[in-house]
Amino acid sequence: MQRRAIFKGRLLPYLLLAPQVAVTVLFFLWPAGRALWQSVHLQDPFGLYSEFVWFENFQAVLSDPNYLGTVQVSVLFSAAVAGLSLSVALLLAALADTKIRGAGLYKSLLIWPYALAPAIAAVLFLFVFNPEIGLLGRAMNGMGLGWDYRLNGGQALLMVVLAASAKQISYNFIFFLAGLQAIPRSVLEAASIDGAGPVRRFFTITFPLLSPTTFFLLVVNVVYAFFETFGTIHALTRGGPGKSTETLIYRVYQDGVVSNDLGGSSAQSVILMVIVIALTAIQFRFIERKVHYA
Amino acid sequence: MATVELRQVTKRYGAVEAIRGIDVAARDGEFLVLLGPSGCGKSTLLRMVAGLESITGGEIAIGGRRVDGLEPKDRDIAMVFQNYALYPHMSVFDNMAYGLKIRGLPKAEIRARVTRTAEMLELAPYLDRRPSQLSGGQRQRVAMGRAVVREPAAFLFDEPLSNLDAKLRTQMRLEIKRLQARLGVTSLYVTHDQVEAMTLADRILVMNQGVAEQIGAPLEIYSRPASLFVAGFIGSPPMNILDARIADDGRGLLLGGGGRIALPGPLAAEAGQPVKLGIRPEHLKPTAGPGGLSLTVELSEALGAETVLYGRLDGGQPAQLRMAGMPAHRPGDVLPVTADPSDLHLFDPRTGRRRPDTEQPGWAERRISAVS
Numbered sequence: 001m002q003r004r005a006i007f008k009g010r011l012l013p014y015l016l017l018a019p020q021v022a023v024t025v026l027f028f029l030w031p032a033g034r035a036l037w038q039s040v041h042l043q044d045p046f047g048l049y050s051e052f053v054w055f056e057n058f059q060a061v062l063s064d065p066n067y068l069g070t071v072q073v074s075v076l077f078s079a080a081v082a083g084l085s086l087s088v089a090l091l092l093a094a095l096a097d098t099k100i101r102g103a104g105l106y107k108s109l110l111i112w113p114y115a116l117a118p119a120i121a122a123v124l125f126l127f128v129f130n131p132e133i134g135l136l137g138r139a140m141n142g143m144g145l146g147w148d149y150r151l152n153g154g155q156a157l158l159m160v161v162l163a164a165s166a167k168q169i170s171y172n173f174i175f176f177l178a179g180l181q182a183i184p185r186s187v188l189e190a191a192s193i194d195g196a197g198p199v200r201r202f203f204t205i206t207f208p209l210l211s212p213t214t215f216f217l218l219v220v221n222v223v224y225a226f227f228e229t230f231g232t233i234h235a236l237t238r239g240g241p242g243k244s245t246e247t248l249i250y251r252v253y254q255d256g257v258v259s260n261d262l263g264g265s266s267a268q269s270v271i272l273m274v275i276v277i278a279l280t281a282i283q284f285r286f287i288e289r290k291v292h293y294a
Numbered sequence: 295m296a297t298v299e300l301r302q303v304t305k306r307y308g309a310v311e312a313i314r315g316i317d318v319a320a321r322d323g324e325f326l327v328l329l330g331p332s333g334c335g336k337s338t339l340l341r342m343v344a345g346l347e348s349i350t351g352g353e354i355a356i357g358g359r360r361v362d363g364l365e366p367k368d369r370d371i372a373m374v375f376q377n378y379a380l381y382p383h384m385s386v387f388d389n390m391a392y393g394l395k396i397r398g399l400p401k402a403e404i405r406a407r408v409t410r411t412a413e414m415l416e417l418a419p420y421l422d423r424r425p426s427q428l429s430g431g432q433r434q435r436v437a438m439g440r441a442v443v444r445e446p447a448a449f450l451f452d453e454p455l456s457n458l459d460a461k462l463r464t465q466m467r468l469e470i471k472r473l474q475a476r477l478g479v480t481s482l483y484v485t486h487d488q489v490e491a492m493t494l495a496d497r498i499l500v501m502n503q504g505v506a507e508q509i510g511a512p513l514e515i516y517s518r519p520a521s522l523f524v525a526g527f528i529g530s531p532p533m534n535i536l537d538a539r540i541a542d543d544g545r546g547l548l549l550g551g552g553g554r555i556a557l558p559g560p561l562a563a564e565a566g567q568p569v570k571l572g573i574r575p576e577h578l579k580p581t582a583g584p585g586g587l588s589l590t591v592e593l594s595e596a597l598g599a600e601t602v603l604y605g606r607l608d609g610g611q612p613a614q615l616r617m618a619g620m621p622a623h624r625p626g627d628v629l630p631v632t633a634d635p636s637d638l639h640l641f642d643p644r645t646g647r648r649r650p651d652t653e654q655p656g657w658a659e660r661r662i663s664a665v666s
Contacts, residue, residue, distance in 0.1 A: 194393035
């Protein structure tokens with residue numbers, strides 16, 4: 001179905017586009033351009049003086065042994081967030097798709113967490129996981145598990161992964177549920193007559209037919225984990241303890257805003273941009289081949 | 295080797311009784327068509343045999359084994375769906391092999407069976423294609439191939455031809471008939487199309503509002519409809535259903551406005567009683583002599599081989615008349631018409647059922663003498 005609006009004159013369509021274009025320019029293109037410019041300049045902390053330094057900033061970043069550690073944390077963090085939020089969302093969607101009493105209520109409730117701002121979600125997680133006042137934190141310490149994410153890097157990473165995934169699960173859930181409902185009932189019925197049980201039906205029919213949705217969500221989730229989890233990490237751990245939860249995006253903030261190394265921070269931004277572009281391209285190149293579009 | 299038996303099968307959705315006690319047994323190798331208008335419960339009945347819907351009451355047995363508590367996969371049936379329900383992400387080969395793989399047949403046997411079935415259905419050149427690369431008719435054949443290759447005890451068809459265009463439908467109808475005759479597998483076939491039902495069926499089960507109106511061979515149903523519903527549903531154009539009253543002498547029916555038609559036998563005991571009279575359009579014939587009915591022509595549809603006249607009988611009741619060839623009757627013409635007494639169908643206006651006295655052999659014998 002195609003609907004086309006016909007406008008008289010040129011002005012109105014441009015006016016209607018203007019707000020979106022303005023937002024894109026102001027918050028995406030301009031900062032990206034600034035990052036590119038800054039990444040090849042050395043600036044004093046107050047931005048009063050700058051000098052063109054070719055790729056010295058990149059050299060400095062890539063030769064820093066700490067940077068490799070940050071890359072490792074980022075990869076681990078992103079894989080865990082994407083994997084966890086996709087698999088939990090798929091499980092919930094598959095369950096919500098069956099005929100159960102109150103399915104509509106479950107669906108609404110599962111969508112709610114997406115409306116939470118990252119900082120608020122993080123505070124909720126603090127109330128749960130704080131070793132002294134958190135519900136679960138206290139319980140775990142009470143059982144002698146030695147829970148303190150402020151000291152234990154592994155525990156801190158686990159917590160930010162859970163917090164970052166929680167919100168994304170809602171988002172993925174909506175898409176998976178829509179994808180599941182788009183699969184014709186009769187195809188699944190044909191499979192059950194052909195002798196396939198529920199588990200077999202899921203893996204041989206449902207999952208392959210869901211692949212366009214899964215692929216789209218994989219791209220979105222990886223981009224989310226790399227780029228959009230700053231707020232969660234900042235509110236929960238500030239990259240600590242040590243650098244155990246410092247991802248690439250958090251380090252950009254750390255070096256640029258806290259340490260005032262604008263050139264180095266911008267170089268990292270550019271590297272991050274390249275990584276995400278490359279990841280998306282790889283996903284399209286290799287994984288999309290296995291995707292079946294009906 | 296397999297019969298399909300339904301005993302007092304019911305289905306209830308809350309307070310609504312969708313299927314109200316259906317009793318039917320398909321003999322081994324029989325082609326049984328479930329025919330009815332949409333919403334009559336025929337698809338539900340088929341899905342209950344398949345195990346896709348639970349039954350509320352009664353029993354279903356396939357090959358003498360009670361199956362109504364079993365999962366679809368344990369019922370040894372195969373089903374062809376209206377929208378084919380092919381697995382869109384699998385090749386034609388994999389679509390047909392899916393059920394065999396699940397049953398754990400050896401690879402060589404799967405290949406042999408699929409190849410044999412594909413050749414029978416002329417699908418061999420398309421085994422590597424995806425369903426989306428096939429035409430409607432080919433998809434339909436793959437759906438049948440997927441059923442055939444499993445060698446089940448019974449085939450279930452759920453309106454398999456309704457997504458095809460008219461020409462392809464006729465062609466596939468013949469193929470289904472041929473295939474079923476060749477394989478000799480008991481088949482249940484759901485359709486709302488009476489032509490499909492008449493041409494395919496060994497027997498037809500006519501359903502209306504969850505009730506079996508009549509079960510019988512196609513021509514038996516056509517020539518002796520058991521109820522007003524069947525009479526009106528089978529046949530195109532449909533049977534004329536007229537309000538009539540038994541004449542005082544019991545030897546004829548009065549249609550109002552002076553119209554009278556002779557009965558084959560006397561029904562004197564019920565003189566003056568109202569009845570519903572059914573006459574098929576092809577049994578209403580123009581006549582030279584007086585004393586019958588008269589039809590005022592309103593509209594004439596010439597189809598070439600035959601012509602259908604739409605008009606009103608004496609007393610204003612609408613009627614249709616079907617004649618061979620291309621007679622030149624114009625709107626406004628008044629035709630004297632009559633019907634052979636043996637071609638009259640009488641129904642009880644209260645119950646809608648065929649009058650039992652018209653089923654008695656004696657009535658039929660007297661009918662012959664009355665004609666001569």
